[in-house]
Amino acid sequence: MGERWLYLPVEVKARELDAKLLLAYYAIKKGYHVILGEQRMVELAAAEFPEGIFYSKGYSRGYRKKVIKQAVTNGHEVVELDEEGLIFPDSDRYLNTRMQKEVLKMITKEFCWGHYQCEVIGNAYPSQKKKCHIVGNPRFDLLHPKFHNLYLQDADRINEKYGDFILVNTRFPLYNGSQGKREDDSNPFLLYIKQLYISFIEMVKGLAVAFPHHQIIVRPHPAENTDPYEEAFSMLNNVNVIFEGNIIKWLMAAKAIVHNDCTSSIEAYLLEKPIVTYIPVTFKVMDMKLPNELGIQAVKINDVISIIESILKRSNSHEYFNQKYKDTANKLLSSYYLKDSGQFSYHSILKIMDGISLTPTKPIPRFNHSFNVKPNKKLEHLFPFLSKQEIQLFFNKIDEIENQDTVLSVTPIGENLYSIRSM
Known part of the structure; x- marks a missing residue:
């Protein structure tokens, strides 16, 4: 050629x-x-x-x-x-x-x-x-078991440093962008994202108090400003704001993942990791079905805490996936992503x-x-x-x-x- x-x-x-x-x-x-x-x-x-x-x-x-x-x-x-x-x-x-x-x-x-x-x-x-x-x-492709060795050593190093941690992924650059916060009371979608942002900060604080012996890793969206998160959690010793490297190693190392409308939930599902979908507010026009339905849904902070308590008690996270859940999730996922195509x-x-x-x-x-x-x-x-x-x-x-x-x-x-x- x-x-x-x-x-x-x-x-x-x-x-x-x-x-x-x-x-x-x-x-x-x-x-x-x-x-x-x-x-x-x-x-x-x-x-x-x-x-x-x-x-x-x-x-x-x-x-x-x-x-x-x-x-x-x-x-x-x-x-x-x-x-x-x-x-x-x-x-x-x-x-x-x-x-x-x-x-x-x-x-x-x-x-x-x-x-x-x-x-x-x-x-x-x-x-x-x-x-x-x-x-x-x-x-x-990188989520396939064939390529897990690309990330295993890094995942092990993360676990050595943070133990069994809870990973919280955010997606709020529209409000909390890298260039600073955006305020516009006339934009309903921006107000919705702002509410989610505030709710996630409160939820992380709740997790930090409920699980004092576990680290909480907050991974902002790549286009977000990390400074407001670091300021919000500065008094909490078990909360770390980290955006570093490919998310796969962090998903592999995490004990549980908390998100809202994030692609990371799909990646977590394909890695067979427990997922909590936190939905404190909704905006029907923009909410997406696929990522949110791959996890156990929670609308209140106490619900998130209760679900994570259950996950942490399990020695094997694979127990989180029963066959009924897998069948429903796979059917939903297959509409959006080419899965199990053979190559x-x-x-x-x-x-x-x-x-x-x-x-x-x-x-x-x-x-x-x-x-x-x-x-x-x-x-x-x-x-x-x-x-x-x-x-x-x-x-x-x-x-x-x-x-x-x-x-x-x-x-x-x-x-x-x-x-x-x-x-």
Whole structure:
């Protein structure tokens, strides 16, 4: 086939990087030359390097059009797997903000998490339906037992430090954004998120008092400001606010997970971890069925405490899943996510990409210069430093899983930007 170029932009490092590295590892095995890194840096490289496949991670309206149009102008075939495409409460809003027809027309292949997303796109744009492919997401490949060894050592280290802890995941960047709190009494959805935010703070305080001998780990959404949480819990010795690394290791280490409308509940379910869904307030227009129904629901703080007491008494968290619960959850999940398809998402994606014809005309670069972008505090918050050692360590772990000894060239070509290929 010859060397094929694959451009993998990453926006939120903790959420997306490991899945992109997983895809990169197997792509390189098939002869791809991968350019991977922070999204703006990958866009710069894609403007100068040979024509290939630009793997869009999904963006909101204006930025999506800009990125994809530029990639097409640069001669690339664009494939897309929208990171926000798993669950969305309003299909019309999703289509309008993240899946406009005029942009979809420029895309060669649209990868979908599951049947729901595929049907929403196909029903809205019948002429574009053929380019939609249900493939799942490599993020969820990482939850498969085959790849647990990627995270076991880190999970063990977390347990050594925090013991049997309770993990609380938040999702309130609309109100508690990285740039500061947003107040607007005329916006009912913002007021709802603000109520949830306040309720979660009170709930965590309740857990800290009810379980003084257990640590409570609060993991904010990547776009949230951690300072208000640290201030709110500063007097509680058993509450820690931590946003570090891929969530999988934290889920594996946790004794129980508390959330509201978080994708983390799906990841926790696939890892067979006990889930508590805290619903102190509701907003029917925006509440999502899937993540909330994968856990035991609680509407009051005392309910959360009672459920967690029950979970902590069990020596084996697998007891939490009875067959009736599994049957109901699996049926619900299968509508949104391709589960038990018989092959990994990365395999499906690569198989489809291998069928895309590429005719690069640009010369192969010598990588004798470095790409740079202007500092952006918001994006730097989402994607801090990425080292060559991190990439190599991840690939080494997959080598161990696959019983391989892969020799790769990992070359830094800009800040948080790497060229990765087989030697």
